[in-house]
Structure formats: C-alpha cells, structure tokens
Amino acid sequence: MHNKDKGILWKLFKATFMLSAFTFGGGFVIVSLMKKKFVEELQWFDEEEMLDITAIAQSSPGPIPINASVIIGYRMHGVLGALVAVFGTALPPMVIISVISVFYRQFRENEIIATALQVMRAGVAAVIFDVVLRLAKNVIATRRVLYISVMAIAFVLTVFMNVSAMVIVLSCLAIGVAEMLIGLRAQKVEGEV
Amino acid sequence: MLLKLFFSFIQVGLFSVGGGYAAIPLIQDQIVNNLQVMTLAEFTDLITIAEMTPGPISINSATFVGTRLAGVPGAIICTLGCVLPAFCICLGLAYLYYKYRKFTGVQTVLSALRPAVVALIASAGTSILLLALFNGGFAQATPANFRIIEFGLFCAGLICLRRFKMNAISVIFGSGVIGTLLYMVI
Numbered sequence: 001m002h003n004k005d006k007g008i009l010w011k012l013f014k015a016t017f018m019l020s021a022f023t024f025g026g027g028f029v030i031v032s033l034m035k036k037k038f039v040e041e042l043q044w045f046d047e048e049e050m051l052d053i054t055a056i057a058q059s060s061p062g063p064i065p066i067n068a069s070v071i072i073g074y075r076m077h078g079v080l081g082a083l084v085a086v087f088g089t090a091l092p093p094m095v096i097i098s099v100i101s102v103f104y105r106q107f108r109e110n111e112i113i114a115t116a117l118q119v120m121r122a123g124v125a126a127v128i129f130d131v132v133l134r135l136a137k138n139v140i141a142t143r144r145v146l147y148i149s150v151m152a153i154a155f156v157l158t159v160f161m162n163v164s165a166m167v168i169v170l171s172c173l174a175i176g177v178a179e180m181l182i183g184l185r186a187q188k189v190e191g192e193v
Numbered sequence: 194m195l196l197k198l199f200f201s202f203i204q205v206g207l208f209s210v211g212g213g214y215a216a217i218p219l220i221q222d223q224i225v226n227n228l229q230v231m232t233l234a235e236f237t238d239l240i241t242i243a244e245m246t247p248g249p250i251s252i253n254s255a256t257f258v259g260t261r262l263a264g265v266p267g268a269i270i271c272t273l274g275c276v277l278p279a280f281c282i283c284l285g286l287a288y289l290y291y292k293y294r295k296f297t298g299v300q301t302v303l304s305a306l307r308p309a310v311v312a313l314i315a316s317a318g319t320s321i322l323l324l325a326l327f328n329g330g331f332a333q334a335t336p337a338n339f340r341i342i343e344f345g346l347f348c349a350g351l352i353c354l355r356r357f358k359m360n361a362i363s364v365i366f367g368s369g370v371i372g373t374l375l376y377m378v379i
Contacts, residue, residue, distance in 0.1 A: 022362045023247050028317035030249075036361045051307040052294070056286050062206050062279020063216070063249035070283035075291065081286055088295070090272055093248025097256040098268055104242050104257075112373060117245050119372025121325035123342040123365040126350030128318030133355075135311040147308040154312035159320075160331075165313050169306065176305030180298045 008077055009084050015042070016069050017090030021096075024117065027057070027064025027122055031129040034068060044076060047138065059169050065089050077131065195263060195270050201228060202255050202274030209251060217252040220258075230262055251275050322347065342375050 023030040028142050031054045040043045053075075059069035066089055073085030100107050107113060139151050150172060157163040201223040208214035217240060224231050230238070243253035252272055259271030293299050323330055325347065327338040346368040353359040353367075 028314045052312045071287040074287040093252045094256045095257045101260040104240035111210045114283045116369045116373045120369035122346035123368025125322040127361045130354040139308045150310035151312045165217045172309040176302030180301040
C-alpha cells in the first residue's frame, strides 16, 4: 500500500473515531460535526455532497452515524475506506459502554456526570446552530423560492408537528422528481418549437 | 446463544430506518419479548445509559446487551449484527450515488432534497437547544424553567465557533467542564 493511501485511511479513522467519541445525541448531531470536519477543516468534499450523504444516511436502515461513515469512507477509499470509517465510528461507543455496563447504576446516579451531560447539550446546540446558519445562508443565496420554502416548511413540520424525518425526505424526493419531469417537458417543448 | 443475538441485532439493524430512536422499540421487542434475556426495568436503564453516552443509540444498546449477556465477544457480535445490514445497504447506495450524481436529472432531484436536510438538522438542533435551556420540549419552555447557565454557554459557544473559529469538539467539551464547575460553585 502507498504511503498516501495509508495517510488517508489513518486520517479517516482518526476523524471518525474522534467524532464518534465526542458526539452526544442523535444522528444529526454527528452530521453537523462531520460537516465541520470533512468539509470545512479537511476539505475532502463540498457542502452539497455532505447534504446528499446526510439524505442517503437518513433514508437507509441503520444508525445515521454508521451510514454516513460508510458513504464517506467509500468516497475516500472504496470498500476498505468504508470499513475503516465504520470501525472508527463503532469503536468509541463499544469501549465506553463495555466499561460502563459493569457499574452502570453508579454511573446513572452520579450527579456530577448528570450535570456535565446536561450542560454539554448547550455546547452541542451551539455547534449545530453554527452549521445550520451557514447551510441556511447558502440555501437562501440560491434565491430559489422553491428551495427556501421547502426548507421553511420542512422545519415547521418537524419542529411543531412532529412529522418524521423519513416523511420529509420522501416528500422532497417526490418534489425533486416532479421538478425534474417538468424541466424535461419544458426542454422537449422548446425542442419542438 | 451468540448466534441468536447476532440474528436479533441484524433484524434491528435492518429495520430501524430513520435514526436511533426508531431502533429502541425494535431492540425492546428482540431483547425483552423475543429472547427474554432482559427485564423491562433493565431495558429502561439501558436506554438511559445509551442516551447519556456518546455514539449512536443502537450501537450503544447492542454493546450493552452483548456485554451483559456474553462479555466482550457478545458486545462484538451484537455490534457487528447491528452494523452489517447498514454497511451493505449503504455501500450499495454510495456506489449508485457516486455513479449517477453527475447526471442533470439526479442533480435536480438532489437539489430539492438538500434544503430539507438543512431543515432536519435545524430541527434536531432546536430540540437539543430546548433540552439544554428548559430541560424538556416545547411544553416545558416557560420562563420558570429557563436555565441561565446553559443559555450563557450556548451564546459563548456560538461566539467561539463563529468569531474565533474554534474547534467543535473543544466547544462541546469546554461547555461541559465550565458548566459543571459553575453548577458546583452556585
């Protein structure tokens, strides 16, 4: 194996390991962190690709962080990359839980740990909002009414009406397909004229 | 026994679409009802722990169940079972995505999907913010429940990230350390 390949695999492992070890909360938390790490810091791919990866990770079965790691790993170094990325993501929770499962009662009842976990949510929220502000700015910059309203409506539906993420992704997929078909027909009409 | 666990978690991995919380009822069904290796009370403890520790909930619970039932080999088997379906399916989807993503039609469909993903991340962020500031959802969002320390940490974290381009992990970790110290002093 070339040194360059080794470098990428090692970086991939290190990045996924660190992200997984420090991410509390659901799948979208780690996705925000991945966006910061892979798009802003390492610049391995662009923001749009990261959003596509998130959509795929959300719509296929299994934990979102694992799914996203598989796709990112595959993108960087094929099947081997995917294996390395999944290993990096699965290892920290495995080690942490194995240790905790031995004395989980004490862990659960420890007040300092409970406080730390509660206040850490504020930091996690700050990270997500930082990422969201950037992403939303770019959506607004497209100046496409369709995209901006999709974003606003999807946000309202999930926050206030508890519509599941899966429903949102599927409906937007339908909107996208409709837009594509309308586009194709418009081209065809132009061609005939 | 190990084989049974493995197949149980393959089912969990295969049918839990849409993230961690979707997997909880599935795991409960397999572990409490189907294999009967854990009581409901133990399972509730497990979910609490899985939520408190970093990492995906389904991996956490797979490891926890595996360790309790069969030590480290159990943990490895359960996690493998949980990850395997996701790995195969995602690999296939990734292959298709990178093969076809340059086509204009696919690009159009994906561009309609991206704003929705932004909204989904934003809504996940909102629920965590509510949890941090009011220790609950919208119903708990009253001035009486407002936590000033968490609000301060959130603002400080945002400033650190946007103004000073600080690293995300240090912001999360820093808010944990500073917040805990503040609570201990007050």
